[in-house]
Amino acid sequence: MTLGTRGAVSADYGAFVKLFGELGIPDPVPDRDYYVAKLMPEMIVAHDGATVVGYATWRTYGTTAHIPNVSVDPAWRGRRVGQLLLERIRELAKAAGCTRWYRNVKADNAPAIRLYERCGFVTDKESWAMSISWRDALALPFDPGLAETVVRPDDDAEVAARFGLEAARVPVLRARSDTTVLVAVHAPDGGGPVAFAAFDTSFPGAYPFKTLRPDLAGNLLRACHAYAELDRHDSIRLTVEGDRALYETLAAGGATLMFALFQLASPL
Ligand SMILES: CC(C)(COP(=O)(O)OP(=O)(O)OC[C@H]1O[C@@H](n2cnc3c(N)ncnc32)[C@H](O)[C@@H]1OP(=O)(O)O)[C@@H](O)C(=O)NCCC(=O)NCCS
Numbered sequence: 001m002t003l004g005t006r007g008a009v010s011a012d013y014g015a016f017v018k019l020f021g022e023l024g025i026p027d028p029v030p031d032r033d034y035y036v037a038k039l040m041p042e043m044i045v046a047h048d049g050a051t052v053v054g055y056a057t058w059r060t061y062g063t064t065a066h067i068p069n070v071s072v073d074p075a076w077r078g079r080r081v082g083q084l085l086l087e088r089i090r091e092l093a094k095a096a097g098c099t100r101w102y103r104n105v106k107a108d109n110a111p112a113i114r115l116y117e118r119c120g121f122v123t124d125k126e127s128w129a130m131s132i133s134w135r136d137a138l139a140l141p142f143d144p145g146l147a148e149t150v151v152r153p154d155d156d157a158e159v160a161a162r163f164g165l166e167a168a169r170v171p172v173l174r175a176r177s178d179t180t181v182l183v184a185v186h187a188p189d190g191g192g193p194v195a196f197a198a199f200d201t202s203f204p205g206a207y208p209f210k211t212l213r214p215d216l217a218g219n220l221l222r223a224c225h226a227y228a229e230l231d232r233h234d235s236i237r238l239t240v241e242g243d244r245a246l247y248e249t250l251a252a253g254g255a256t257l258m259f260a261l262f263q264l265a266s267p268l
Contacts (some may be wrong), residue, residue, distance in 0.1 A: 008043035015052035062168035065093035067103035095111030102265035121264035124244030142218030151182035183223040205237035214249035
């Protein structure tokens with residue numbers, strides 16, 4: 001076998017679709033246009049000659065690199081194809097000026113955790129991928145005195161600082177898709193946002209989903225609901241990152257846990 005890596009090209013779409021199905025996540029398969037415009041530029045493939053045997057995606061938020069996906073053909077697993085992909089991304093990310101990288105992995109995905117640990121990642125925080133019906137979301141307690149708004153580019157830096165996001169990530173979230181809206185909840189005194197979500201109305205899912213206090217979940221879900229495609233979807237998915245109190249509030253309000261995640265991170 002002569003394994004190598006290279007940047008993805010449009011002819012890799014078929015292989016991508018097959019490998020995307022191996023991720024075991026409920027996300028819809030990206031169509032070809034989205035693949036070419038958004039994913040391909042940030043994707044590398046592992047190949048044996050002309051055969052694609054795995055792929056990984058990566059993107060940067062300032063000096064942080066995020067690895068959204070790694071997938072290896074089942075017939076090729078356990079042969080360090082995953083490691084080959086990650087080591088290539090390490091080189092590319094360092095060349096792009098990154099000093100840290102991270103990714104989310106399902107808590108029960110032992111092969112993936114083993115792979116990332118071998119590449120130097122350590123567990124940074126727990127996250128929870130959840131789903132809640134709009135009916136339950138609207139039944140959560142909320143403060144009618146708070147205002148729901150859309151985040152303007154001028155406010156990106158403040159949002160990032162308040163919710164512990166990399167400064168460069170907020171504009172990247174806004175550009176993620178035509179169906180993504182960045183919503184925030186504000187106190188009436190103009191004291192800055194108290195909750196923030198990047199809501200993709202077509203998925204429909206909110207990630208990140210951040211509040212300064214867990215009891216603000218009802219307001220943030222209402223802010224998302226204003227943009228929901230209610231004729232197509234009767235629930236919303238959301239990922240709560242590192243905030244157990246918010247996770248427990250949502251679970252008590254009827255949200256179901258789809259899967260638990262670890263965020264793994266490391267210096268590059
Ligand atoms: C996770 C995945 C990308 C790993 O790819 P890979 O090419 O097999 O990875 P590597 O060979 O570099 O490393 C896999 C490691 O997991 C280990 N492993 C395999 N099955 C395991 C299991 N059930 N329990 C614990 N470790 C396991 C392997 O032994 C290997 O570790 P080692 O080389 O130290 O022995 C691949 O399994 C995959 O595509 N899975 C489906 C998609 C997925 O889950 N992607 C990750 C999303 S976070």
